[in-house]
Each structure stands twice: as structure tokens, then as C-alpha cells.
Amino acid sequence: MTDEMVSALSEIASAYSDSRTCYCRLDLIGDPGGGLALTGAVLDEKTLHDVVGRLAARFPKVTHDTTQVRVLRSGSPSRALGTNITGFYARPSFLAEQLSQLLNGCPVEVLLEEERWCFVRQPDGYLGWVYAPYLAGTAIDAVTDLVCSPETGVRTRPDELAPLATRLLGGTSVAVDGEEGPWRHVLLAGAHPGWVRADALRTLDELPHNEKTRRDQISRDAGRFIGVQYLWGGCSAWGIDCSGFSQLLHRLSGVILPRDADMQYTAGRPVDFPYQPGDLLFFGEAGDARKITHVAVSRGGWDIIHSSRRINGVYEDNVQQVEGLRETFVGARTFLKD
Numbered sequence: 001m002t003d004e005m006v007s008a009l010s011e012i013a014s015a016y017s018d019s020r021t022c023y024c025r026l027d028l029i030g031d032p033g034g035g036l037a038l039t040g041a042v043l044d045e046k047t048l049h050d051v052v053g054r055l056a057a058r059f060p061k062v063t064h065d066t067t068q069v070r071v072l073r074s075g076s077p078s079r080a081l082g083t084n085i086t087g088f089y090a091r092p093s094f095l096a097e098q099l100s101q102l103l104n105g106c107p108v109e110v111l112l113e114e115e116r117w118c119f120v121r122q123p124d125g126y127l128g129w130v131y132a133p134y135l136a137g138t139a140i141d142a143v144t145d146l147v148c149s150p151e152t153g154v155r156t157r158p159d160e161l162a163p164l165a166t167r168l169l170g171g172t173s174v175a176v177d178g179e180e181g182p183w184r185h186v187l188l189a190g191a192h193p194g195w196v197r198a199d200a201l202r203t204l205d206e207l208p209h210n211e212k213t214r215r216d217q218i219s220r221d222a223g224r225f226i227g228v229q230y231l232w233g234g235c236s237a238w239g240i241d242c243s244g245f246s247q248l249l250h251r252l253s254g255v256i257l258p259r260d261a262d263m264q265y266t267a268g269r270p271v272d273f274p275y276q277p278g279d280l281l282f283f284g285e286a287g288d289a290r291k292i293t294h295v296a297v298s299r300g301g302w303d304i305i306h307s308s309r310r311i312n313g314v315y316e317d318n319v320q321q322v323e324g325l326r327e328t329f330v331g332a333r334t335f336l337k338d
Contacts, residue, residue, distance in 0.1 A: 005055075008055065008058050009026060009051070009055065012051050012054045012055065013025075013026055013051065015050075016042075020099070020126055020127060020259070020260065021126065021127060022047070023041065023042060023047075023072060023127060024043065024047055024051065025041055026038050026039065026042065026051065026069065027039050035062055035063030035064060035065060037064070037066075037068055038051075038052070038064060038065065038068065039068045039069065040069060040070070041069065041070040041072055042069060042071055042072065043071075043072050043073055043111075043121075044072070044073040045071055045073075045074075048066060048069055048071060052064050052066060072111040072112065073111065073121070077110055078107055078108065078109050078110070078138070078139075079107070079108055079118075079120075079135040079137060080104075080105050080107050080108070080135065080136050080137075080139035080140075080189040081105060081106045081108070081134060081135060081136065081189060081190075082134060082136030082188075082189050082191065083104065083134045083190065084103070084104050084166055084167055084168060084169065085101055085102065085103055085104070085236055085238065086101065086102055086130060086131060086134045087101055087130075087131075088100040088102055088122075088129070089128055089129045090129070091129060092114050092117030092119070092129045093117075093129075094131070097233070098232060098233035098234075099126075099128045099233050100126065100128065100233050100259055101236060101244075102130065103169055103172045103173075103235070104168065104172050104189055104190070105139050105140055105143070105172065105173045105188060105189040106139075107123060107139045108121065108130065108135070110135075116131065116132050116133060117130070118130050118131075118132045122259075124256065124258060124259065126258075126259050136189045139189050140173070140174070140187050140188065140189055142175055143173040143175055143204065144174070144175050144176045144203060144204060145173075145174050145175075145176050145186070145201040145203050145204065146170075146172065146173060146174075146201070146202050146204070146207075146251070147168045147169065147170050147171065147172040147174065147200060147201060147202075148200065148201060148202040148221070148252055149170060149199075149200040149224070150169070150170045150225055150236075150237035151167060151237045151238070152167070152168050152197065152200035154166045154167065154168055154188075154192060154195065154196055155183075155194055155196070156194055157195060158180040158183035158185075159195075165192045165193070166188075166194070168186075168188075168196065169236040169238065170225075170236065170237055170252065171235070171236070171248050171252060172188075174186040174187065174188060174196075175187040176201070176203075180195075182198050182199070183195045183196070183198065184196055184198050184201060204254075207254035208253050208254065209254075210338055211336050211337060211338045214253045214254070214255060214278065214336050215276060215277045215278040215336055217253045218249045218250065218252075218277065218278040218297065219277040219278065219299065221249055221252050221253070222249055222297055222305045225237060225240070225245065225314045226305070226314050226315060227313060227314060227315075228307070228313055229313045230309050230311075230312050230313050230314075232309075234307075235248055236248070240307045240314065241309075242261060242294050242295050242296065242306055242307045242308065243259060243260050243261040243263075243295050244259075245297070246261075246295050246297050247259060247264075249278075249297060250335060255335050255336065257335060261282065261292045261293065261294060261295040262292040264280060264295055264333065264335075265280075265282045265295070265333055267333075267335075268280060268333025268335055269334050269335070269337055270333060271332045271333065271334045272332070273301070273332075274300075274301050275300065275302070275332050276298065276300060276334075276336075277298055277300050278297065278298065278334065278336050279297075279298040279332050279333070279334045279336070280295050280297060280298070280332060280335075281296045281298055281304055281319065281331075281332050282295050282330045282331055282333065283295070283296070283325060283329055283330055284330045285328070292330065293328075294328075296308075296317070296319075296325075299316065302319040302320045303316065303317075303318050304317050304318070304319060304325075305317075310324065
């Protein structure tokens with residue numbers, strides 16, 4: 001094994017350096033048979049195949065044994081969050097950076113377990129650590145509704161005076177299995193089934209199905225979150241960041257977005273001024289599109305609503321009237337075009 005080979009592996013693995021969606025931690029050791037052996041772990045077989053293929057292209061006369069590499073996505077069991085909300089962390093510790101949050105019933109694929117923590121993959125591919133005792137065995141069988149209120153109480157009986165069983169946050173998936181007047185009985189992952197007001201729910205059949213109704217729905221929902229505090233990695237009415245806000249508003253209209261602002265910028269469809277309600281406006285360091293740092297939801301034109309650290313929460317602004325926004329504006333994207 002040569003320094004050139006080690007350097008080549010490092011360069012190849014750098015293509016998988018985005019730890020939000022990639023996992024590639026490999027080392028080279030000498031093989032007694034004269035070749036090289038890879039050790040460590042990768043997210044999936046596709047990653048391993050790509051790395052080995054690119055190594056073979058550089059060193060065609062060297063064999064590469066992969067039997068000591070652990071492939072994380074190889075039949076790991078799926079679980080669901082069994083509490084109403086919890087942090088999604090960069091490392092297995094409550095003191096680590098909070099990358100995002102999970103709402104009750106969110107399904108995750110367990111990839112690694114370390115003491116009381118699980119390294120998991122969300123359905124959109126986002127990777128991070130979750131406290132294992134907060135995970136239930138499985139998600140609910142058949143989701144029927146989304147919680148559309150920023151926050152709602154779950155009562156033990158269909159009565160405003162009944163004790164609270166738990167609380168639910170906007171965007172949570174539930175299964176309704178009974179009704180009584182203006183109340184709906186909901187099943188959750190884990191425990192705490194109970195009764196919520198029907199007007200706190202939006203059935204999947206009620207989700208908007210075309211561009212105009214999605215834009216209208218996003219605009220109506222956005223105003224209900226005004227005053228919610230800014231929270232790095234937050235995605236609920238108990239605290240939310242800029243991309244968590246844009247993601248949640250779209251989820252409430254049946255549209256799935258990537259988690260972070262730069263991911264949303266890359267995945268969205270470019271649009272030009274005049275912007276329509278629901279379009280996303282992006283901002284970066286000195287207007288640099290390669291370093292997206294903020295996203296806001298258009299109210300139409302340059303009027304926006306966003307979760308901003310500058311003003312500590314969800315409020316309305318006008319891009320042209322705020323110097324810091326005007327000078328760092330990069331461009332706009334949408335996920336709402338039919």
C-alpha cells in the first residue's frame with residue numbers, strides 16, 4: 001500500500017462528505033494476498049460499488065477485498081418516533097448540534113445503535129442520531145390526517161374540560177378511527193391515543209391538488225405561525241428555523257421538500273420576479289449561491305414570511321426594505337408548479 005493509494009481513497013470518499021445524506025468512512029489495509037482490503041462502513045452498496053470502481057480505475061492491477069466493510073442499509077429494522085417531538089442530532093448526545101426534529105410517527109430506518117442512541121435515516125435520506133428510548137416499535141398502520149393547527153391538545157375524552165393525554169404539533173401524521181360531534185379519536189405511534197378537535201386536522205383527501213390551491217393553502221397556513229420563536233434545527237410551533245418553516249408549510253399542503261435551505265435551492269424549480277405566494281426566496285453569503293444560508297416564503301412579490309434569527313421568529317418582511325435581505329438575495333425557486 002502506498003501513500004498514493006491512501007490519498008486516492010481520501011479523494012474518492014470526499015464525494016460522500018455531506019454527512020446529512022452520505023456515510024462513507026473507509027480505510028485501506030494491506031492484504032496478505034498482495035492486494036488491499038477496505039475496512040470501515042458505508043451507507044449502501046451503491047456507495048461501496050462506486051468507491052471500489054473508482055479505485056480499480058486508478059490502480060487496475062490491485063485487488064480490493066471488501067468483506068470487512070459494513071454496509072449500513074442492509075435490512076436494518078424501521079421504527080417510528082413514539083413521543084410528540086424530539087431532537088435529531090449530529091452526534092449521539094443531547095449536547096450535540098440539533099440538525100432537525102422528528103414528529104410523532106415519523107418513520108426512520110435504524111442503521112447503527114450505540115448505547116441508548118440510534119443512528120437513523122429519515123424517508124428523505126436525512127441522517128442523524130435519535131435517543132433510542134423515544135422510538136416506538138412501528139409507525140401507525142394507516143395515516144388518514146395531518147395535524148394542521150400549529151399545536152393542539154389531545155384529550156382523554158371528547159370534551160374541552162377532559163384531561164390532556166398529550167399534545168401534537170402541526171405536520172404530525174395521525175390515524176382517525178372514530179368521531180363524536182366535532183371531535184376525532186386519533187391513534188399515534190407509541191402511546192397516548194385520544195381526542196382532538198376536527199378543525200385541528202386536515203384529511204389527506206383534503207390536501208390541495210393543484211398549484212393554485214396549494215399556493216392559497218400555504219399562504220393561509222403561514223400566518224398561523226407568526227410569533228413562533230426561531231430555533232436552530234426546529235421544525236414546529238415550539239421553535240422553528242427558516243428551512244424547517246418552508247418545509248412544514250409545504251408538508252401541510254402535501255408537498256415534500258428537502259430539509260435544509262441549500263438542498264431546497266438545489267431541488268426547486270427556478271422562477272423569476274414577480275414572485276407568487278408560496279415561492280421560496282433564497283439568500284446567501286454576499287449573494288453567493290454556493291453558500292445558501294436562509295430561505296423565506298413569498299407572500300407575493302418581495303413580501304415574505306420567514307423564520308429569522310435576526311428577529312427571533314416567524315414574521316413578515318419586505319426584501320427590498322431590509323438591507324441585509326436585499327444585499328444577500330440569491331434567487332427564487334418553487335415546488336408548486338403543476
